[in-house]
Amino acid sequence: MLTVHSMPGAFSIEECDRIRDLVALQPANDARLVGLTRDHNIRRADLVWLDDVPEAAWVMGRIIDLVRAANRAVYDFDLREFAESPQVARYGAEREGHFGWHSDIGEGQLASKRKLTMVVQLSPSDAYRGGDLEVMPSHHVVAGDRAQGCATLFPAMLLHRVTPVTDGERHSLTIWAHGPAFR
Numbered sequence: 001m002l003t004v005h006s007m008p009g010a011f012s013i014e015e016c017d018r019i020r021d022l023v024a025l026q027p028a029n030d031a032r033l034v035g036l037t038r039d040h041n042i043r044r045a046d047l048v049w050l051d052d053v054p055e056a057a058w059v060m061g062r063i064i065d066l067v068r069a070a071n072r073a074v075y076d077f078d079l080r081e082f083a084e085s086p087q088v089a090r091y092g093a094e095r096e097g098h099f100g101w102h103s104d105i106g107e108g109q110l111a112s113k114r115k116l117t118m119v120v121q122l123s124p125s126d127a128y129r130g131g132d133l134e135v136m137p138s139h140h141v142v143a144g145d146r147a148q149g150c151a152t153l154f155p156a157m158l159l160h161r162v163t164p165v166t167d168g169e170r171h172s173l174t175i176w177a178h179g180p181a182f183r
């Protein structure tokens with residue numbers, strides 16, 4: 001149930017590069033948190049919502065396959081939909097891009113139905129220093145595999161963070177699968 005699940009090669013290196021190229025052409029928004037407030041001490045990143053990028057429609061098909069496989073193999077959650085757009089985040093060293101400890105389940109209409117989080121590493125691991133995705137399934141911290149194209153999945157309520165990027169830039173793709181509340 002509280003497993004952090006890793007899927008290496010979820011996207012190929014070429015696919016990761018293609019997503020980054022598409023996103024580079026879009027205007028980025030300053031990252032908002034659950035509840036639409038901005039607090040740069042908690043999160044510093046630029047965001048693009050892939051629903052706004054027609055050329056990226058194929059990405060959603062892959063996401064569905066990956067999440068379905070992981071849910072069958074590991075979680076067995078009652079997942080019903082992807083109610084929010086996939087987001088691509090950029091964490092840059094110029095402002096020590098990061099995301100402090102948080103849970104993805106929040107008060108909002110959509111955020112309260114998040115059950116499974118998937119994060120894909122879109123950047124080559126040597127393109128940045130810092131920028132580690134860390135998840136806390138229990139009293140210990142599990143670091144996400146930094147390999148480009150690797151997907152890390154975890155139950156959306158688990159605390160996790162992205163440590164500050166101190167050199168270069170890191171791109172990630174995040175998607176949530178939604179369903180009825182845990183019981």
Ligand SMILES: O=C(O)CCC(=O)C(=O)O
Pocket residue numbers: 089099104119133160161162172173174
């Ligand atoms: O970029 C990441 O690795 C994690 C992003 C995240 O935790 C979120 O968007 O809620």
Ligand SMILES: [Fe+2]
Pocket residue numbers: 102103104117160
């Ligand atoms: Fe998160």
